Amino acid sequence: MANEKIRILLLGDELGQGEALTKALEKEGHQVQHCLRPDEALTALAKQKFDYVIADCMLQGSVSGVDFVMNVKQGNPRSGMKFILMSGIFTDKDFIKDAMTRTKALSFVEKKSPFDAAPVLALIAPDEGKGEAAPVRKTLYQIFAKEKVSQREKRKIIESLEEVSGFDLPFIYSLLVETDSSGYLNIYEKNGSVSGISFSQGQIVGVDVEDRTTYLGEMLIQSGYALPHHVQEALAERTNQKIGLRLLRANQLSPHAFDLILMEQMNIRLSRTISDQTIRINFAAADVEASQPSIDSDRLQYYLHDWIASKVTTGWLKSLYMLWAGNVITVSPAFREDHPVLEMALVKTLHGFLSRIRQGVTLTQLLEDKQNPEAAIYKGLHLLLSKGLIMFGPKSAFKTDIEQHAALRKIWSDVQGKTPIQIIDFLGPENLDEMGLASLLGPQPKDASSPTMTLWKNLRVKLTEAYQVSLDSGFREKSYTEAVGKEAESKLQASKRMEEARQKLAIGQFSVAAELLHEVQRTHPQLEHLHILMAWAKVGQSEGGKKTNLLKEVEFELVQVPAEERYDAHYPLVMGLFQRAKGDTMGAKKQLERAIAMNPSLIPARRELSTIESQLKKEKDIFANVDLKGFVGGLFKRR
Structure with missing residues (x-):
């Protein structure tokens, strides 16, 4: 398409601006058809194909530009057309956000006086290599193999993405912030839910997701920004005012701490979008007003660390x-x-x-x-x-046969036991064709009788079989349907084993719990609270000669706990046990008190806190006794 004219349908009833934009686009070598009414535009669409549709939101009659775009998309779901919305009147940020969410348009251009065609021209670009779209991994992660990547290149990559993995989102969020982007990232899940992330000049200023479980009270207690009894008093007040404002009014929470906890709430909501599922995304560039609190580049890199540690498998x-x-x-x-x-x-x-x-x-x-x-x-x-x-x-290149054998053995261990469908998901069908296999396995070993040659041949056979399956769409769909049913049953069994492990931990049977949790981890590494319980099991076994190594493992488990799980009472419980194992008694006491404030019926936390308080009282009595002996002895000392 690089040598073809880009075909553009322009819908707008302002003659002067329409003619100006048409001339500007034609000057760039594009083919433009300007329609004044929606019915004219529909007739034009029926007669020929267009690459772009530019629609003014404000039109005469009962059909708006947003309605028109939605109707066209519903009638032509696989057309591949890109849509751009424009308006000089509807520039309210809520309207723009709603319009972009509903239409999944490429961008929203605010018309200003005098009219400037440059923002529209910047959005129209040749679709290089019009044919089969490049796989997401090759499109998005090609950056990892380039010394320098311009801001424009990064933006073009983001705009080209449609279907991605939820695990791609941390990198996509990072790119949007790095490139000082402004606009709305819409995320569409298969279950129909839609999330919207707002960016203003490289800062995340809004996170609109379905979230009924992020409670500020628990977050304030766990973070240490508010005392438990202050939170409980604020919650007991009969008022419609939000808890944060109640605490601010009573001077029990600083404005700075309140901003920090609101940013953490944004982090948790962003974290919830990162999951092991295929999603559709659409970034629409738009002017978005800056607001506070917001997440800037400096803060985002800490969240990026946590998301990679805790969410990406x-x-x-x-x-x-x-x-x-x-x-x-x-x-x-x-x-x-x-x-x-x-x-x-x-x-x-x-x-x-x-x-x-x-x-x-x-x-x-x-x-x-x-x-x-x-x-x-x-x-x-x-x-x-x-x-x-x-x-x-x-x-x-492999320098020796031994080096190639080690690489092939690693690949074999990764695909061993996987079905063809699982291999396709693991490697991607684009990497299983002839060119992909040549890159993955390396050249055919020279020694035909060597173990390396045997392994190389076996891998080629196994991966080629998987590739053939990827070409059979009917078999693939059937296999995926069967896999979904098996996965649901498997997840149910894993959840039961994890609950059994939780009960074993509560009564101190740490090794039994660890075995159950390892079994769960092999099949469902992303199950909620798995890392918290695994850390609990390991810290419970940290006595004796292996204490140092086990505490390192506990630390890594805790790093992998997602932000949204850190406000469950079990997290400060395990943190308290970890602090105590490291010898920090006062740090352990503080964490256990937080756990009890969040869940007064958490018996293991109460038991551990009671043990620590008894220990501290004993130490205090010993110190007081020693001090008294010294004082009395001093009185009777000969002078």
Whole structure:
């Protein structure tokens, strides 16, 4: 299409502005048909195909531009047309947001006086390589292999995305902030729910999601910004005023702390959008008014760390980086030693990770190092790549048969036991054709009788079979339907095992609980509260010679707890147990008191707090006794 004229249908009843925009578009080499009425535009659409439809929201008659676009989209769901809304009257941010959500338009252009065609011209771009769309991974993550990527390139990538994984959202949020974007990101889930994220000049200023479980009272207690009895008193008041305003009025909460907790509420709501499901997205550029509280680039990088640690699964990351396993990883031109990300847990806890990257190393080589857990390597790598601090260089050819055998063995272990459909989901069908296999497996080994050759052949057969399945849409749909039913049953069983583990933890049977939780983790690593319970089981087993290693594992489990789960009473309970195991008695006491304030019936927290208070009282009595003996002895000392 790069050599063809872009066909544009313009719908608007203002003759002067319509003619001006038509001339500007034609000057750029585009083919434009200007219609004054919706019925004229529908006739034009019936006669020929258009690439873009530009509609003014304000039209004479009963049909608005928004209604027209929705009708056209419903009648032509697979047309591939892009829609742009314009208005000089309807510029209220709520109207713009509603219009963009309903129409999924490419952008909303505010008409200003004098009329300027430049914002519209900037949105019309050749659809390079009109044919089959590039896979999301190749489109979105190509950035990871480039030294420099302009803001314009990043914006074009975001605008080209339609169907993505929920696990792509952290990187997409980061890109929108990095590029100082303004507009609305609409997220459409398969169950029909719609979420909207508002951006103003690179800051997140609004998060509109379905959320009935984020309670400010619990958040204020857990964060330490408000005392439990103050929150309880505020909740007991008979008023329609929100709890935060009640506490502010009573001088029991600072305005700064209130802003921080509202930002944390935005973080939790953003976190809820990140899930293991296919979603459709649409970013519509628009002028969005700045407001407070907001999430800027500095704060977002901490949330990005938490989302990668707690929401994005290791299995998904393994799938993403499979084809880059043999590429050399190096620091990028943007790398700097004092970058805040280098001090974050996912990076700082990786032994020797950065020093090896500075020297140039492949992912396969990093994974051979058993000093760091596999999950930690993948998550640390994804964080650094998402922030642009490191990058992939060219693919490193296998230097020896041993090196190729190790890489093939890793791939075999990752696909072993998976059905063809699961292999397709893991690797992506675009990576299982002839070119993809050549890149993934490397050249055919020279020694026909070697174990490497046997493994290479077996993998080619297994992956080729999976690729053939991907071509059979009927079989694929049937397999997915069956898989959904099995997944629901499997998840139900996993939830039962996790509840059993919770009961075992409450009575101190930590090793039994750990076995149950490991079983759950193998099949459903994203189940709610899994990491909290796993940390509880491990801290309960941390006595004896393995204490240091187990406490490191507990720390990594706690890092992986999502933001929305940190306001469950079990989180401060486990934090209290962790602090006590590290020797911080007062820190443990504070966490346990928070747990009880959030859930007074949490028996394990009450039991642990009682033990700590008895210990502190005993220590105080001993100290007082020693002090008294010294005082009395001093009185009778000879002078």
